[in-house]
Amino acid sequence: MSIVSISNLSKTYADGFQALKNVDLEIRRGEILALLGPNGAGKTTLISIICGIVNASSGAVTVDGYDSVKDYRITRELIGLVPQELALGAFEKVWDSLCFSRGLFAKKPDPAYLEKVLKDLALWDKRKAILMELSGGMKRRVLIAKALVHEPRVLFLDEPTAGVDVELRKDMWALVEQLRQAGVTIILTTHYIEEAEAIADRVGVINRGELLLVDDKHALMHKLGKRQLEIELVSPVAALPASLADFSLEISRDGNILTYTYDPHKADTGIDKLMKTIATAGFTIKDMNTVKSSLEDIFVNLIKGNGEDAA
Amino acid sequence: MNIYAIRVIYKYEMKRAFETLGQSFASPVLSTVLYFVVFGSAIGSRIDAVGEVSYGLFIVPGLIMLAILTQSVANASFGIFFPRFTGQIYEVLSAPISFIEIIIGYVGAAATKSLLIAIIILLTASFFVEIHIAHPVWMLAFLLLTCISFSLFGFIIGLWAKDFENLQIIPLLVITPLVFLGGSFYSINMLPPFWQTVSLFNPVVYLISGFRWSFFEAADVSVGLSLFVVVLFLTACLLIVWWMFKTGYRLKQ
Structure with missing residues (x-):
C-alpha cells in the first residue's frame, strides 16, 4: 500500500539543532500528500533525508520496500526532487542541463522523452536558452523538468509555488494532477493552505520537527473543523x-x-x-x-x- | 556502476574547460613562454648547466610540475565547490551514484585537463629547447599519478572550503610555496646543507625529482622514494575523501 515508509526518523544537525524528532509516516502509492508547517519546521530536512541529501541521525526510510541507505541506487532512481531554492547552473543551456540530470540518474539518453517533458512544461521554446537568462518562473519549471527526466515514481516538490505568480501556480496544480493520473506519488511542502486544500488527498502537519498529524484532508476538516x-x-x-x-x-x-x-x-x-x-x-x-x-x-x-x- | 552518471559529470566538467579555452589552456602556455624567456634565456644564459643538462632544458620538468600541480588543485576544487555554492549539488547527492563514481567524474576530468596542459607545455617547450625523454613510460606514470593525486587534493579542498577565500588560500599559501621551493627551477643540491635537509620535508621535491629523473636520469632523491611519496600522497587523499563521503562531511551533515 505505502510506497514510502518512514520510521522513527530523527535528525540533529552538527550545531545541535534537532530538526526531526522520531517521525513516522506512511506515504501511500499514488496519493498527493501535502506537508504543512511553518519555516524551520523540518519539512525540507525530512525530504532531504528521503532523497539522500542529508544523513539521518537515526531511523529508517524505505521506498517501494527498499532501504534508502543500503539500496540507495534503487530508491533514488524511483525518486525525483524539485528543491525549494532555484539551484541551477548559470551558463548551460536548458537542454544540456536536462541531459545531465537524466544521465546522473543512470538513464540512457532519450531525446524524445526530453522533448515531451519540455513541451508539457511549456519549455520547448526555451530549450536552447541559457539558464541564467531565464525568469524565476521559468527556472522553477526547469527544476521540475530536471526532476522528471528520469521518469520517477515518487516526486517531491519542496515549496513548488513559493514566489510564483497565480497563473504559474494554477499550471503547477494542473501538472501535479496530470502526474498523479500517470501514477506518480507526489509529496509537496507548502506554506499555502489553499494549495493543500486544492490539490492534496492527505495533509500532514509538521512543527518543531514533530509530525503532529496526518489525515485525509476531508476527514481532517471534519474532525477538527x-x-x-x-x-x-x-x-x-x-x-x-x-x-x-x-x-x-x-x-x-x-x-x-x-x-x-x-x-x-x-x-x-x-x-x-x-x-x-x-x-x-x-x-x-x-x-x-x-x-x-x-x-x-x-x-x-x-x-x-x-x-x-x-x- | 552508473556509467551514465560518470559520463555526464566528466563531460560537464570538460565542457567547462573548453568553453573557457583561453583561461584553461592559453594561460598555461603563456606563462610557460614567460618562464622560458625569464629563466631560460635571460637568467639561464648566466647559469651553468646542471650536471650534464643545460639550464633551459633542466627547468622543463619543473615547469610542467608547477603548472599541473596548481591547475589540478584549482580545477578540481572549483569543480566541486561551485555546485555546492550554487546549491546544484543536491542533484548529484540525490542521484543513484556512489562516491567513487562522483570522484571518477570530477577528479577524472580535472586530471585530464592537467594532463592536456602538461602536453601543451611540453610541446611549447620543444620550441625553445631540444627535449629528450629517457624513460617515457615512467614520465607518463609520474605525470598521471601527479595529476590524479593533486586533483584529488583539490577535490578535498573544494569539499572543505566554506567560501571563495577558503578556496584560494590553500593553493596560494601552501601549494605555490611548496612548488617553488620544491626544486622547479633548481636542483636542491644547489642549496646549503641546512636547506637541503629542510627541503626533504617538502613532498613536492620528490615529485619533481622523480619526474625529472624520467627525463634526464638524474635526480635529487632516489626514484623509488619519489614513487613511494607520490603513491603515499595519493593514498592519503583517497582516505580523506573516503572519510568525507562516509561521514557526509560538509555535504550531507
Whole structure:
C-alpha cells in the first residue's frame, strides 16, 4: 500500500539543532500528500533525508520496500526532487542541463522523452536558452523538468509555488494532477493552505520537527473543523440577556452580529434551542450565515497548541 | 556502476574547460613562454648547466610540475565547490551514484585537463629547447599519478572550503610555496646543507625529482622514494575523501 515508509526518523544537525524528532509516516502509492508547517519546521530536512541529501541521525526510510541507505541506487532512481531554492547552473543551456540530470540518474539518453517533458512544461521554446537568462518562473519549471527526466515514481516538490505568480501556480496544480493520473506519488511542502486544500488527498502537519498529524484532508476538516453561525440582527444590542449566557455568543463591535460556534457533527448542535431563546428574548433576526473553518484555521490552531505545549 | 552518471559529470566538467579555452589552456602556455624567456634565456644564459643538462632544458620538468600541480588543485576544487555554492549539488547527492563514481567524474576530468596542459607545455617547450625523454613510460606514470593525486587534493579542498577565500588560500599559501621551493627551477643540491635537509620535508621535491629523473636520469632523491611519496600522497587523499563521503562531511551533515 505505502510506497514510502518512514520510521522513527530523527535528525540533529552538527550545531545541535534537532530538526526531526522520531517521525513516522506512511506515504501511500499514488496519493498527493501535502506537508504543512511553518519555516524551520523540518519539512525540507525530512525530504532531504528521503532523497539522500542529508544523513539521518537515526531511523529508517524505505521506498517501494527498499532501504534508502543500503539500496540507495534503487530508491533514488524511483525518486525525483524539485528543491525549494532555484539551484541551477548559470551558463548551460536548458537542454544540456536536462541531459545531465537524466544521465546522473543512470538513464540512457532519450531525446524524445526530453522533448515531451519540455513541451508539457511549456519549455520547448526555451530549450536552447541559457539558464541564467531565464525568469524565476521559468527556472522553477526547469527544476521540475530536471526532476522528471528520469521518469520517477515518487516526486517531491519542496515549496513548488513559493514566489510564483497565480497563473504559474494554477499550471503547477494542473501538472501535479496530470502526474498523479500517470501514477506518480507526489509529496509537496507548502506554506499555502489553499494549495493543500486544492490539490492534496492527505495533509500532514509538521512543527518543531514533530509530525503532529496526518489525515485525509476531508476527514481532517471534519474532525477538527468547527462551524460558526452568524446571526445578523435588525437592531443592535449592547448586552445579552442572561438567558443567552450559556451559548457563549460573541457580539460584533457594532452589536449587529452574534456569532455562535458549534460542532456540526454532534446530534444536538444547540441551534434549535438558540433560535427559540433568541425569539423569546425579543430580538428580530435579519439574516443568517454559517461559516466552515478552513484548513488554515485548523493549521493555525494546531501550531499554536504545539507551540504553547513546548513553551 | 552508473556509467551514465560518470559520463555526464566528466563531460560537464570538460565542457567547462573548453568553453573557457583561453583561461584553461592559453594561460598555461603563456606563462610557460614567460618562464622560458625569464629563466631560460635571460637568467639561464648566466647559469651553468646542471650536471650534464643545460639550464633551459633542466627547468622543463619543473615547469610542467608547477603548472599541473596548481591547475589540478584549482580545477578540481572549483569543480566541486561551485555546485555546492550554487546549491546544484543536491542533484548529484540525490542521484543513484556512489562516491567513487562522483570522484571518477570530477577528479577524472580535472586530471585530464592537467594532463592536456602538461602536453601543451611540453610541446611549447620543444620550441625553445631540444627535449629528450629517457624513460617515457615512467614520465607518463609520474605525470598521471601527479595529476590524479593533486586533483584529488583539490577535490578535498573544494569539499572543505566554506567560501571563495577558503578556496584560494590553500593553493596560494601552501601549494605555490611548496612548488617553488620544491626544486622547479633548481636542483636542491644547489642549496646549503641546512636547506637541503629542510627541503626533504617538502613532498613536492620528490615529485619533481622523480619526474625529472624520467627525463634526464638524474635526480635529487632516489626514484623509488619519489614513487613511494607520490603513491603515499595519493593514498592519503583517497582516505580523506573516503572519510568525507562516509561521514557526509560538509555535504550531507
